[in-house]
Amino acid sequence: MRLSMRLCAAPILGLLGILSTVSTAKADIYAPGDSIPEVSGDVFGWNRGDAGSTYNGWDFFEATADNPTAGFTDVTPDAGQFGTVGSFSVSPGAIQVGSGNIYSPFAALNYNSIVASGTEGANTRIVAQFRTSGAEIDYSSLFLSSDVSNVGTIAPTMVKELSREGAGGTGGANVDYLAMWDLNESQAEYRIDFSATGPHVSFAEFHVDSFTSNTAFLSPTAIPEPSAFAALGLIGTVVSMRRRRRQSVVA
Numbered sequence: 001m002r003l004s005m006r007l008c009a010a011p012i013l014g015l016l017g018i019l020s021t022v023s024t025a026k027a028d029i030y031a032p033g034d035s036i037p038e039v040s041g042d043v044f045g046w047n048r049g050d051a052g053s054t055y056n057g058w059d060f061f062e063a064t065a066d067n068p069t070a071g072f073t074d075v076t077p078d079a080g081q082f083g084t085v086g087s088f089s090v091s092p093g094a095i096q097v098g099s100g101n102i103y104s105p106f107a108a109l110n111y112n113s114i115v116a117s118g119t120e121g122a123n124t125r126i127v128a129q130f131r132t133s134g135a136e137i138d139y140s141s142l143f144l145s146s147d148v149s150n151v152g153t154i155a156p157t158m159v160k161e162l163s164r165e166g167a168g169g170t171g172g173a174n175v176d177y178l179a180m181w182d183l184n185e186s187q188a189e190y191r192i193d194f195s196a197t198g199p200h201v202s203f204a205e206f207h208v209d210s211f212t213s214n215t216a217f218l219s220p221t222a223i224p225e226p227s228a229f230a231a232l233g234l235i236g237t238v239v240s241m242r243r244r245r246r247q248s249v250v251a
Contacts, residue, residue: 029057029129029176029207030162036178039160041220043127043180046211052118054083057207060100061088069095079207084116084188088206101133102203108196111137113208114148115190121212124183128192129162131205134172141195144181148191157182160222172200182219186212 030036032044032053048055057079064072071092075085093107102109117124126144130137139159143152162176179192192208 029131029205030178032209032211036160036162036220038223039220040223041218043158043178043220044209044211045125045217048080048082048209050211052120052212054086054116054118054210055208056081056086056088056113056116057205058088059205061090061096061102061203062100063094063096063102069093079205083118083210086116086189086208087114089113090203097202099204103201104196104199106199108198109201109203110193110195111203111206112151112191112193113206115192115208115210117186117188117190117210118212119186119188121186121214122184123214123216124181124186124190124210124212125217126181126183126190126192126208126210128179128206128208130177130179130203131175132177133167133174133202133204135200136173136175136197137177137201137203138195138197139177141193142179143193145191145193146183146185146187148189150191152191152193154181154183156180157219158222180220182217184216 030043032047032050034044036043046053056077058074058077059079062072062074062076064070069092071090071094073087073089075087077085077088089112090102091107091110093104094102094109095104097103113128115126115128117126142156142159144154144156145152146154156179158180160178162178163174165174167174190210
């Protein structure tokens with residue numbers, strides 16, 4: 001009987017393993033005006049440069065030259081910028097590597113960004129996108145704060161893993177990730193906080209857009225991939241077959 005249970009569990013566990021490694025096609029960081037795959041509804045609904053919009057993007061992080069591992073704040077978004085300049089900060093232990101990524105071989109780093117936002121409307125949407133390699137950030141640590149002097153407590157309205165692929169010889173994965181917040185208010189600045197799961201996160205890019213509007217935003221929904229649906233269907237089939245087999249044995 002124990003052997004039978006093990007044989008039944010094996011294919012189910014295998015299928016669960018498939019689910020855990022399902023990946024999407026590699027994608028660039030998305031910009032307002034882009035349609036994001038596997039999301040129902042508009043994430044953006046505006047263009048960069050529109051009235052009420054802001055943008056700050058980092059593809060190359062600049063550490064403090066005299067003490068690069070003391071933690072630093074980068075206020076020079078190199079990938080693009082519109083509206084008031086924001087900032088990106090990292091805790092002590094960070095090293096800026098030659099590629100411009102932030103990395104630590106021994107510390108689980110903490111990150112935060114001061115998001116410059118508009119004040120023209122009664123509603124604000126903030127969309128942050130991350131690119132990492134190797135180990136990953138702790139996605140459950142992503143929070144936003146309306147008080148830039150305090151760590152965030154507002155969970156995202158929607159999150160979406162945009163892409164995932166093996167990181168090759170470095171181990172881990174290359175991951176693009178998106179988090180979105182809808183707020184029934186507007187103000188000049190917000191703060192986003194998040195942490196690494198441990199050492200060996202190579203933090204490559206951070207892009208954050210915001211838009212204020214007097215019209216309430218329609219919330220988009222992240223849709224599971226078809227391959228995930230298929231795997232779930234196979235799990236259901238295995239379980240159903242096992243139940244029928246058990247019933248026929250009892251009869």
